[in-house]
Amino acid sequence: PSYDSMTEDRSIESPEHKRPYAEAQQLWLHADEATRDLTAGLSEQLRLILEPTLATKLRGDYKTGKRLNMKRIIPYIASQFRKDKIWMRRTKPSKREYQIMIAVDDSKSMSESNAVNIAFQSISMVSKALTQLESGQLAVAKFGTDAQIVHPFEKPFNTESGIQVFRKFLFDDTKTDVKNLVVKSLSVFSEARASGDSELWQLQIILSDGVCEDHSTLQRLVRKAREEKIMIVFVIIDCINDQESILDMNQVTYVPTVGGPPQLHVTKYLDSFPFEYYVVVHNIKELPDMLALILRQYFSEISSS
Amino acid sequence: MDPHQVKIKLVTRDQDQALHVAPNPLYVPVSLKRYGLSEILNHLLETESPVPFEFIIDGTILKGSLNDYLTSNGLSSEAFLTLEYTRAVLPPKFLASF
Numbered sequence: 086p087s088y089d090s091m092t093e094d095r096s097i098e099s100p101e102h103k104r105p106y107a108e109a110q111q112l113w114l115h116a117d118e119a120t121r122d123l124t125a126g127l128s129e130q131l132r133l134i135l136e137p138t139l140a141t142k143l144r145g146d147y148k149t150g151k152r153l154n155m156k157r158i159i160p161y162i163a164s165q166f167r168k169d170k171i172w173m174r175r176t177k178p179s180k181r182e183y184q185i186m187i188a189v190d191d192s193k194s195m196s197e198s199n200a201v202n203i204a205f206q207s208i209s210m211v212s213k214a215l216t217q218l219e220s221g222q223l224a225v226a227k228f229g230t231d232a233q234i235v236h237p238f239e240k241p242f243n244t245e246s247g248i249q250v251f252r253k254f255l256f257d258d259t260k261t262d263v264k265n266l267v268v269k270s271l272s273v274f275s276e277a278r279a280s281g282d283s284e285l286w287q288l289q290i291i292l293s294d295g296v297c298e299d300h301s302t303l304q305r306l307v308r309k310a311r312e313e314k315i316m317i318v319f320v321i322i323d324c325i326n327d328q329e330s331i332l333d334m335n336q337v338t339y340v341p342t343v344g345g346p347p348q349l350h351v352t353k354y355l356d357s358f359p360f361e362y363y364v365v366v367h368n369i370k371e372l373p374d375m376l377a378l379i380l381r382q383y384f385s386e387i388s389s390s
Numbered sequence: 391m392d393p394h395q396v397k398i399k400l401v402t403r404d405q406d407q408a409l410h411v412a413p414n415p416l417y418v419p420v421s422l423k424r425y426g427l428s429e430i431l432n433h434l435l436e437t438e439s440p441v442p443f444e445f446i447i448d449g450t451i452l453k454g455s456l457n458d459y460l461t462s463n464g465l466s467s468e469a470f471l472t473l474e475y476t477r478a479v480l481p482p483k484f485l486a487s488f
């Protein structure tokens with residue numbers, strides 16, 4: 086399948102801006118080593134959330150089975166033993182299939198805030214943990230001025246894929262267009278869904294320093310994603326420097342007034358953050374629990390709605 | 391409105407504690423010029439009457455908008471600008487119309 090609007094670069098010797106192979110390899114090995122201990126834990130948490138063991142129920146009307154359905158006994162006798170489907174059997178828990186896209190911010194602000202290490206380690210950890218689960222597909226995307234798939238769903242993920250993905254991340258893009266990312270991702274997901282089955286769960290994990298414009302338009306897009314049953318969770322990689330934390334960042338808005346100049350308001354940046362399910366992470370050790378937290382929250386909210 | 395914004399922080403070397411603002415980073419429109427930034431600063435400082443401020447980025451006084459600064463320095467809105475502020479030294483006629 087080709088994702089028209091989010092095409093993967095398929096050219097062999099791409100003149101595209103990429104990291105040298107050897108450098109990407111080193112980065113992958115470092116990220117891999119740094120996250121080795123954390124990956125198993127994340128994998129287990131994800132297994133519990135993404136593959137719930139459904140209590141096996143006894144169901145159905147069968148000629149043989151595990152347990153008699155008492156309601157069928159009288160009709161059985163009354164029909165001269167013709168209505169003989171009086172047994173119930175255990176049903177197999179239906180296995181959920183999922184598609185998870187990790188979308189990572191490739192803009193320059195990521196390198197300004199030292200989020201690069203955490204981004205690389207996160208890609209390594211999440212991709213390895215998901216690969217261990219073996220019951221879904223993984224894609225990796227990058228975004229900045231534009232959004233691009235750097236590892237498609239159909240391709241299995243291994244060390245070599247990891248290195249190729251790392252080659253594509255330079256963290257020097259001059260814009261952080263999250264709107265564009267969400268729009269394009271929605272079409273990738275809906276295309277993937279069209280050819281899949283209905284039990285397909287689609288999830289996007291966005292990894293970014295969280296600084297983006299136009300929260301109100303984004304809010305509408307997030308709502309649209311939710312309507313299309315696409316889960317989006319946002320992991321904000323915050324800087325270690327206390328004084329520059331996104332938690333304390335403010336923004337300014339100018340509210341029009343009747344017959345006067347617009348009124349200046351200073352508000353907390355995160356108050357208008359358009360992603361309902363988000364966490365703020367300061368170092369890689371926090372990621373497994375934080376990610377599990379928002380995913381669990383998301384699943385429990387949709388199952389109760 | 392096309393809300394292109396940039397992350398900034400406001401710092402000062404002024405000895406007057408009353409002119410010290412909390413170090414929180416700010417996400418502001420790139421169209422802002424000295425006046426708009428001064429307005430924000432006054433708002434944060436909760437000044438009784440507006441104090442005119444001047445802004446210096448990396449040694450140069452901001453004369454146009456933040457966007458002008460970014461463009462002429464080959465920067466994008468991905469940058470995190472440190473704006474040093476001081477009381478503006480404006481000619482008398484400017485102060486009157488401030």
Ligand SMILES: [Mg+2]
Nearest residue numbers: 192194195261
């Ligand atoms: Mg950015």
